[in-house]
Amino acid sequence: MTANATSVVLEKVVKRYGDVEVIHGIDLNIDPGEFTVFVGPSGCGKSTLLRMVAGLEPITGGDLLIDGQRMNDVPASRRGIAMVFQSYALYPHMNVYQNLAFGLETARMPKAEIAKRVQKAADILKIEPLLKRKPRQLSGGQRQRVAIGRAIVREPRIFLFDEPLSNLDAELRVQMRVEIAKLHNDLGNTMIYVTHDQVEAMTMADKIVVLNAGVVEQVGAPLELYNNPRNRFVAGFLGSPKMNFIESTVSRIEGAHGTVNVGGTAFQLRQQLAGFKEADKIVFGIRPEHMGLTETSGVKLADVRVDLVEQLGDQTMLYASTQGGQALTIALEGQQHMPLGSTVTAYVDPTKYHAFGPDGRAL
Amino acid sequence: MTARSLADATAAPAGGRAVTPSVWSRIWSANGAGYLFLLPWFIGFFGLTVGPIVTSLYLSFTNFDLLTDPKWIGAANYVRMFTADPKFAQSMRVTFMFVIFSVPLKLAFALAIALLLNRGMRGLPIYRAIFYLPSLLGASVAIAVLWRTLFAGDGVINDFLALFGIQGPSWISNPRYSLWTLILLAVWQFGSPMIIFLAGLRQIPQDMYEAASLEGASKWRVFWKITLPLLTPVVFFNAIIQTIEGFKSFTPAFIISGGTGNPINSTLFYTLYLYQEAFAFFRMGYASALAWVLLIVVALFTGFSFLTSRFWVHYDD
Incomplete structure (x- = not known):
């Protein structure tokens, strides 16, 4: 100063x-x-x-x-x-x-x-x-x-x-x-x-x-x-490409925590779900760079169809969609090749995802 | 021309060799309709502009009284003008005085009003129309007559001055004031340059003023250091247009002096003298020479203005 x-x-x-x-x-x-x-x-x-x-x-x-x-x-x-x-x-x-x-x-x-x-x-x-x-x-x-x-x-x-x-x-x-x-x-x-x-x-x-x-x-x-x-x-x-937002439904409440249905997959949230009940809507958020296509990337989110692949040299940008039609962007390290229309499994880093209530506030 | 029509145009006639269309027929078939639309303009331009210009140049070297054939006298008209015609010198002097005083005053007044109107006041279009009105009416005979009535010895101006115990002169029949009355009339017709100044002021980016205000510049400094320099292209344009208008000014002097240029030739504008020579004394050859000298003077002035503009006109790019 x-x-x-x-x-x-x-x-x-x-x-x-x-x-x-x-x-x-x-x-x-x-x-x-x-x-x-x-x-x-x-x-x-x-x-x-x-x-x-x-x-x-x-x-x-x-x-x-x-x-x-x-x-x-x-x-x-x-x-x-x-x-x-x-x-x-x-x-x-x-x-x-x-x-x-x-x-x-x-x-x-x-x-x-x-x-x-x-x-x-x-x-x-x-x-x-x-x-x-x-x-x-x-x-x-x-x-x-x-x-x-x-x-x-x-x-x-x-x-x-x-x-x-x-x-x-x-x-x-x-x-x-x-x-x-x-x-x-x-x-x-x-x-x-x-x-x-x-x-x-x-x-x-x-x-x-x-x-x-x-x-x-x-x-x-x-x-x-x-x-x-x-x-x-x-x-x-904040973040480019922007965070993936997936409309989800609370499928089970266990005390303060619960499980949500994210794109057809049951996903146990680490955030507390106090005040929520089954069938309530929440928004699941995950940044593209916190997703991957291998088990080492985290926990399974969903099987997705490859719609478009962008090669950026140091990164590969994968645009995909879930069976329910939810669009996802996945940022992969290095140069990855995969045919359009093929199905791959998307994984998310379990420590990096976000959840937002119906009012948009983070849980 | 399409491939098909070109083929048609170059096809061999029934019993002989192929005929290549002439340049004129090719131009006509390609652009005929366009030239047809341009025809009225061509007729006007060549018949009413180029024709009279060339004719007047020829006549300026002749002795021509409208009734007999022009007689070639070489440069005698020009020689007489510069050596044996005191009225030519007087009309030049009056016109230069008129231009030198009326143009800067008119531009300054127009700029001042434009600056006022540029402050985003309510009812701006109404004020703009009111201020522009004199420019529409100013060159008319009616306004010149009105001006004569206002500034006559027993006119409204003197009646008004009498309210304060001031005995005003006869403004238009006193050679000391008559030209100034005409200059005042010209300045009053500030609407046209004002509108152009207003448009120019609107083009100056607001950021410049904001940057200057952050730097603590007073309104006076902003005007002299930012507004005026950035407005110089518009000032230049207005100065050229108004100067040419000033040299061409005729109606007010004609009406106010009754076509004589009096008192004592104090309102003998160049164009008025030219008119007298042409249509009062029927010296068309001499009048044509006067017209060409005016053209050269205006061209020299305009050329000089363009030459000096690089030192004081600031273009953005």
Whole structure:
């Protein structure tokens, strides 16, 4: 943590546009120096929440505290925040140096100090040779670096990133992802990053905030969310390919535990089934990577028909269906070959599956 | 042409060798319908535009009074214009004054109103229509007559000034003010550039303003450092169009001065002088030469504007 590291607290934060409420009373603590990622599907409110922190959207209800100070009515420029936009928002008529210096000139900083800061940011981001170029003369990755540089020169308390890698190609995204993570390690500032890409969220975050329809579904460390999703939404959103969900029926109750019928196979759940009775519905969840086709993979789930095989080189993705027509995705290590239409037995790791009640909450 | 029709077209006639269709017949059979649709435009373009342009170029080297045949006099009209015609110089001076003052003022006013309307106010389409109205009416005879009535010695403006004890001059018959009255009329017709500015302002990404607001830029700084530079392609376009319009301006000066360009030739616009030479004195050859000089002046100005644009017009790509 550096001297710049700053805490951000949201207390019952609400956003309304007229009668329509889009953020429904969010509570959140972001610790100093933490890299927090807001992730969720399109329209879940993640960008709106970020813009409320930035001061670009007024907060309808609740409080935003930065280092314990209420910021709701403080103008964006006085919050100690710098933001990197999805579109980069570089001024096309200014060269890179002028883009970086604009905010500092606005703050009437001495020219020598401006030059020093621009040089420092250019060194960090390796954009020194680009300083005299206009944004149109830069590649997507270079523009992204300049946009980050514009944030760095201001030496803000908090960095905000609004889907900054969305416009880059796959290779560049990975490269920039690493660079941003490295930047966080070097600077140590509090950073809030918005993305709809769960891979970005998993790889970059200290803390992930999963948002859905204006509410926080779960907050936690990436692996905590991956291993122990609080509900079916989080379980389905994090992980690629996504978790298999199989509609199941409770077939027998024995004390606090019970057996469920999963795709025609009786399966004893390790989760407690308190309050459930026979014939109740639950959803059985298992990630593709926690399934296999050999007995060593775990316990038998069902015989399945091979519908499609995708060879990824290091992995083979098997798309199959149970006799009841339930679609399953199974991720196999290495290069596996099997004929389409053949029947194989699917096994699941008995320590890795999940179960969700009818309300979607994890059991 | 399909394979079948090509085969038909190149088939040998009954008793002789194969006939290759001419280029014209091939073009006609391939695109005949298209050319037929274009015909009205071709007639208009060649009959009403190219024809008169070429004719006026020829006439500019002749002495032609509409009643007798044109008489070739070489460059005499042009020589006279630049050496022995004080009214030519006066009309040039008046027109340049008009353009130099009316165009920047009109553009500044149009931009100011566009900035106001760009703030997302209620009833925007109504305001837009109201502000655009003068542009529709401005060049009409009716508005010029109205303007004359407003700015006459006993006009509405002076009646209004009299309420405050101010004795206004006769704006249109005083050579000190007459041109300024016409400049004011031109500025009042700001609707057209305003609409274009408004469209340009809508094209500036909101992200730029948000980035500037996070960096603490004041509205003044945002205008000068972001809005105006990003709007320069639109400013450039409007400046060119309005300058050409300014050089061509005729109706207001004609109506307000009664077609004379008075008082003391202070409203003798170039086009008004050209009109006088052509249709009052029937010196069609000289009027044609005047028209060609105007064309060259406008072309030089436009060319110069394009040359300098690289230094101040900022295109995104």
